[in-house]
Amino acid sequence: AKGEPFEIKAELTKRPKTKKEAEAFLENCRTANFSIENITIRPAKKTPAAPFTTSTLQQESARRLGYTVSQTMMIAQRLYESGKITYMRTDSVNLSNYAVESCKKVITSTMGKQYLKTRQFTTKTKGAQEAHEAIRPTYMEKQSTEGTVQEQKLYDLIWKRAVASQMAEAELEKTTVVIGMDNDTENKFTLTGEVVKFDGFLHVYKEFYDDEQEQENESRLLPPLKEGQILEHEKITAIERFTQHPARYTEAGLVRKLEELGIGRPSTYAPTISTVQQREYVEKGDREGKEHTYKFLVLTKNGTITDTIQTEKTGSEKAKLFPTDIGIVVNDFLTAYFPNILDYNFTADVEKEFDDVAGGEKQWTTLMRDFYASFHLSVESILATKSEHKVGERILGIEPKTGKSVSVKIGRFGPVIQIGTADDEEKPRFSQFKKGLSLETITLEEALDAFKLPRTLGDFEDKTVIVGIGPFGPYVKHNSKYVSVPKDTDPLVISLEEAVNLINNKREVEKQKLIKNFPEEPELEVRNGKYGPYIAYKGTNYKIPKNLIPKELELSTIMEIIHQQNEKGTTPRRKKYAAKKK
Structure with a gap:
């Protein structure tokens, strides 16, 4: 080619299946001469999408x-x-x-x-x-x-x-270039590019691509090329690739799937997705990909073939929807016992029947009666069935110390680990799941680790310091007071020194909240709260009038405020902890 040299990227149309095939092809490329066999230029059009639904x-x-x-x-x-x-x-x-x-x-x-x-x-x-x-x-x-x-x-x-x-x-011109080899008539390299001749609707609404590679291919500009032109290879690479699992749904992707299957109406897409997250059947989050090795072959310009093993991280997910343990168990149960209702076509068929009711072709009472008759029988039958297998239960193995079975299941408040059974003389021991563990993947070792807590770290101020784990995560307990353990700290390895730091840090925060206290009334404090200063007395909170300065309040003034608010019935909420219904 005349003028400045240029670089173009082409891809082999037929992919090698094995490393041996790839090596043989690269060996062949060493002595090959490359030239442009065919250039196809064809006009193309892009049509705008419909207005939004x-x-x-x-x-x-x-x-x-x-x-x-x-x-x-x-x-x-x-x-x-x-x-x-x-x-x-x-x-x-x-x-x-x-x-x-x-x-x-x-x-x-x-x-x-x-x-x-x-x-x-x-x-x-x-x-x-x-x-x-x-x-x-x-x-x-x-x-x-x-x-x-x-x-x-x-x-x-x-x-x-x-x-x-x-x-x-939009009017486009798409170019496809085929590059051949003089010593191999079967294998060809191709590259594509496009030029916008008239932008049309793209003048206002640019196309959006989920796939960055697709966007790169579509917008690639090609230099002037002609058939028969001789090309020199800079480098030819062969990269090992693995099949990826289907990507998990984003909220937008799930909406598209619901629409495709005819499940729901425009008014129900958002509430449906919000509800499954609120009930903790599904959680939205990120997952890091897994690192794996792959083979990487390169034929350089001087004819050398290098063979290396490289690493990459694949399968990372961002803002995707993941089923929780509870969601998986509920889905398995419903699919097993109500397969007709969990069928994708069920909702779509019911929607059609509702349309018939709206059109006067069917009576809604008949429709409901026919559905409920069979549904009621199914419910009664399932309630009468006694299963020894607990919901989501999985036996992991035996605890070495006691010889008792270790299992995981869904309890009243979510997934739990259990050592022993109800038939044993001693009561079974239970522990909560650590974050990141699931019913399907937890191992025996991970389950036993959960029972290493609570553990005693030592003494501080003549009181025992204990680290444990509760419904809201790991904590440090000292003198009947609790401090949360940060997410980046492992409760199994936390030291006494680190625990004492957490205790002291919480005390400093508490000091900043305290505005004033009174030795003669130990249960009386003037405190700083989320919505401003307030009076705390015997477990009840009282408002401070706006015309008073909290720091300057005397005991007699505070008691008068408490007396007045009690008489008027304007006492703010007393903290109450209602027992959960069984």
Whole structure:
């Protein structure tokens, strides 16, 4: 090639299955001459997406703005209530004639007639009712809106999507280059690139890619090339790749799946996802990937082949939905005993039957009677079935010291580890799960570690210091007072010195909360609280009038305040701890 040298990246169309095949191919490439065999240039068009439905708005705002499903609906609700957008719970992709005409005016006046192409879309969603128009700004000529930053961003997204839906297609030129070898007619390298000839709707609404690699491939610009052109390889790499498990759902991805399966309506997507998280069947979080090794072969420019083992971390998950132990157990139970109701088609079929009721084709009483008759029998049958196997129970092994069985199961307050059984003479011992452990993966060693607590660390101020673990996590106990152990500190290895530091740190915090106390009334304190200073006396809190300075309060004044508030019945809440129902 004439002029400055350039670099292009091409990929082999047929992938080697083994390391032996890859080595043989690289060996062949050593003596090969590379040239461009074919260049195919074809025009292509990109069509704008339909205006937003509830589902697509939730998905796109999650991808572009990072909003959760419930957050998107809350912001959209505020925009709707203030008259800025149309109703936000809809499965329709249609725009009214008024909206289409408004889009026409906006597009022609701001961008020109060449950008205009009106159209109506057809929904492909299973069981869509299309009772409302697609989500769009109430007044299309208003490109922006007032309000919070979040409201402005969501409005901008809705406006751009609605306007783009009535704009011309983007015109592209896609180029595919095939590179051949003079000593191998079977294997070919290919590379692709594209050039935007007319941006069309992309002028307003840029395409968004979940896959960065896809975006890189689509936007790659190619240098001037011609058939028969001789190329030199800089380096040729062969990288070992492994099959990845399917990615877990994000909130937006779960919405898309619910819509595909016909489960629920636009108004139920966000509440459904919020409910399974509130009930702790599912938790949203991040997971670090696992590090593994892979083989890496490189043919350099001077003809040397290097063979190395490299490491990488794969499978990391960010802001994904993970089933909890309780969620897995509940799902297994329902799937085993109510398979027809847990079937994906059940909800969709019921939705159709409800539509028939709404259309006057079926009686709702008949529908409910038919369902309940079989459902009631199933419930009665399951209640009558006595299973010796506890919910989610798994036997891990035997405790070496006592010879008793070690098991895990779901208890009243979540997953628990148990040593012994109810049939033993001694009562079984129980322990909570450490964070990060699950019913399915916990080992015998990890379970036994949980019973190493509580443990005595030593004495401080003539009182014993104990570290243990409770319902809210690990703690240090000293003189009947508790201090939480930080998440980054392992309670199994914490030292007495570290525990004393935690105790002293808590005391310092408590001192800052105390404004004033009275030796003659040990149960009386003036304290700093979350909502300002207050009086604490015999387990009850009292407000301090705004015209008084807390530090200057005398005992007689405080007692008068307490007396007045008790007489008026304005005494604030006394702390109460209600027992949980069995």
